[in-house]
Amino acid sequence: MVTLEAHGIRARLPLGFEGRIFRRQTVHDEVPRPVAHFATVAIPPDASDFGGGLVTSLKSTDVFVVLFEYGPESVGRALFATEGLPRRLAADHFRPYTLRRGLGGQSGTQWFFTENGRPFTLYAVLGSHARRHSLVAPVNSLLHHLEVAPAAPGRSAIHR
Amino acid sequence: MLVLVIMDTVVVVLLAGLVAGLLRSHADILRALHSLGAGVGDPSAPADPEVLTSDVTTAASPATPLHIGPPLPGERDSWSAHDIEGTDPGGDAVAVSVTHTAHLTLLAFLSSGCSTCAGFWAALGDADHGGLPTDVRAVVVTKGPELEIPAEVRRRAPPATTVVMSSGAWDDYEVPGSPFFVLVDGRTHRRMGEGVARQFSQVVDLVRRARADAEGPDRMPRPGAVPRPDGKAREALNDQELIAAGIHPGHASLYPESLDDVFSGTPDRPEGSRPAP
Numbered sequence: 001m002v003t004l005e006a007h008g009i010r011a012r013l014p015l016g017f018e019g020r021i022f023r024r025q026t027v028h029d030e031v032p033r034p035v036a037h038f039a040t041v042a043i044p045p046d047a048s049d050f051g052g053g054l055v056t057s058l059k060s061t062d063v064f065v066v067l068f069e070y071g072p073e074s075v076g077r078a079l080f081a082t083e084g085l086p087r088r089l090a091a092d093h094f095r096p097y098t099l100r101r102g103l104g105g106q107s108g109t110q111w112f113f114t115e116n117g118r119p120f121t122l123y124a125v126l127g128s129h130a131r132r133h134s135l136v137a138p139v140n141s142l143l144h145h146l147e148v149a150p151a152a153p154g155r156s157a158i159h160r
Numbered sequence: 161m162l163v164l165v166i167m168d169t170v171v172v173v174l175l176a177g178l179v180a181g182l183l184r185s186h187a188d189i190l191r192a193l194h195s196l197g198a199g200v201g202d203p204s205a206p207a208d209p210e211v212l213t214s215d216v217t218t219a220a221s222p223a224t225p226l227h228i229g230p231p232l233p234g235e236r237d238s239w240s241a242h243d244i245e246g247t248d249p250g251g252d253a254v255a256v257s258v259t260h261t262a263h264l265t266l267l268a269f270l271s272s273g274c275s276t277c278a279g280f281w282a283a284l285g286d287a288d289h290g291g292l293p294t295d296v297r298a299v300v301v302t303k304g305p306e307l308e309i310p311a312e313v314r315r316r317a318p319p320a321t322t323v324v325m326s327s328g329a330w331d332d333y334e335v336p337g338s339p340f341f342v343l344v345d346g347r348t349h350r351r352m353g354e355g356v357a358r359q360f361s362q363v364v365d366l367v368r369r370a371r372a373d374a375e376g377p378d379r380m381p382r383p384g385a386v387p388r389p390d391g392k393a394r395e396a397l398n399d400q401e402l403i404a405a406g407i408h409p410g411h412a413s414l415y416p417e418s419l420d421d422v423f424s425g426t427p428d429r430p431e432g433s434r435p436a437p
Contacts, residue, residue: 002245006253016260018243022252042256042263042297045248045322046392053392059262 001145007034008118008149009067014141016040036067038142050100050123058106060128063139067122072151074119082113086122087143091132099125107132117151239351241344242333244301246326249314254324256299261346264296266367269330269340271302272312276358277339283360285318290360296343296367303327343370 002013006021013019020043024032037043039054040062047054051064058064067085074080094107100123107129111122122143126135244256244267258265268284270277281300283290289298300317302308304327317323329335333342333354341363342354352370357363407413413421 002243002255004245004253004255013255013257016257017255018257019255020248020252022248022250040257040261042261042322044320046320052395 004036007069008151009034009036010147010149011036011038011142012145013038014138014145016138017142018043031071033069033071035069038065038067039063040138051125052101055099055101055103055106055125058103058125058127060105060131061135062127063135064125065122065139065142066124067120067146070119070121072119075114075117075151077119079112080114080119082111083115085113085115085120085143085146085148086111088140089124089136089143091136094124094126094129094132094136096129105129115148118148120148241342241349241351242329244299244324244326244329246301246304246324246329249310249317249323249325251305251310254322256322256324257346258299258344259346259349263346264352264367264371265344265346266292266296266298266363267329267333267342267344268298268300268363269302269333269335269338269342270300271338272309272316274338280339280360280363281316281318284321289321291364293364293368293371296371297322299324301326301329303330343367 004011004013004019004021007023009021011019011021017038017040019036019038021034021036023034026032035049037047041054041057044053049068050066055064070080089109093109095109096107098110099106099108105128107126109124113120113122124139126132128135241259243258246254248254258267268280270280284298284300292298298321300321300323302313302323302325304325307327308325310325313323313325340354340356343352344350345352353366
């Protein structure tokens with residue numbers, strides 16, 4: 001099982017998944033935050049944060065997952081009040097209209113939460129809404145093996 | 161006169177001995193070459209056990225494969241494929257799946273300093289990936305940052321091609337040097353072929369043939385199929401259409417405050433104003 005680790009995010013990838021944990025180049029005063037992409041298809045190096053340039057290549061057996069971190073100013077906001085990364089999604093959590101880009105047949109879900117003092121959104125896309133019951137399994141397998149290090153400096157241990 | 165005859169006889173005997181020794185030495189060399197599988201003449205002749213005494217099996221075998229480097233672990237063979245794990249030229253973590261996928265992956269093992277590699281970097285940076293079939297994914301693999309110059313790799317990295325810096329991948333695929341290419345079938349998790357090339361067109365030709373062999377005519381892309389725009393091309397197309405419709409950056413319609421704004425036309429707000437976050 002391949003293990004990816006960068007920017008305080010560690011993922012052990014289930015078979016068939018590839019991944020990328022990165023931070024974009026700084027533009028002007030912008031402070032880029034870590035983004036993690038995981039997919040069962042090839043992830044192009046120029047894929048946008050929420051899968052632009054990638055989701056069109058999803059086939060009916062594929063999945064795509066994004067873990068996107070927000071700035072520390074978001075901690076404590078109502079949107080990020082949920083504590084902890086969702087580890088087990090249900091097929092019913094996926095909706096054809098919860099997609100950044102509405103592509104026929106696909107299905108998505110998005111969650112906002114705070115994990116170890118770091119605000120995130122998790123966005124997952126299934127290549128086929130009809131197959132959501134089987135496709136949610138590899139997504140959950142990935143989520144089970146995702147770890148986020150605490151935000152506080154000096155606390156480098158990664159907790160699940 | 162007698163002295164001359166005796167001297168002549170001695171010289172003839174010495175020369176005969178010299179020729180016999182040379183013939184014997186030549187025969188020994190030929191036997192040794194046979195035992196290594198590189199001999200000429202009759203390869204079925206058994207090797208002289210006095211020549212190679214370290215390996216009994218080589219004496220009976222007409223052609224013994226020559227192994228270089230340590231033996232492979234039991235679970236691996238020269239056809240096994242491995243996923244790639246490393247960093248991108250910017251130092252971020254990347255893992256590329258080449259097994260358990262539905263496509264072929266061409267792994268191009270290149271380095272920033274090799275002059276032969278320059279043409280391959282350039283070809284992979286072309287819009288059409290040097291003519292590589294569109295359903296074959298190209299991945300450039302350099303050695304890790306400890307053995308490469310990340311800034312040089314970053315300078316050469318084609319923008320639309322995944323580049324992974326991983327010394328472990330070079331070990332996994334037993335890459336003898338750069339440039340080196342490996343074609344992996346993600347469905348069978350096996351290498352379809354590997355080797356070196358001087359020009360990218362040779363690689364493309366071999367990939368096409370290998371793909372045609374593996375997939376047959378039914379899996380080939382339909383002629384005339386038009387790919388849907390995506391990524392930057394789709395973004396540019398969207399921008400063109402919005403500008404043509406008079407919607408520029410900051411236009412009020414881009415910042416609806418309610419569903420009524422979305423479904424009842426342009427919101428009643430001046431252009432450039434955006435709601436507070």
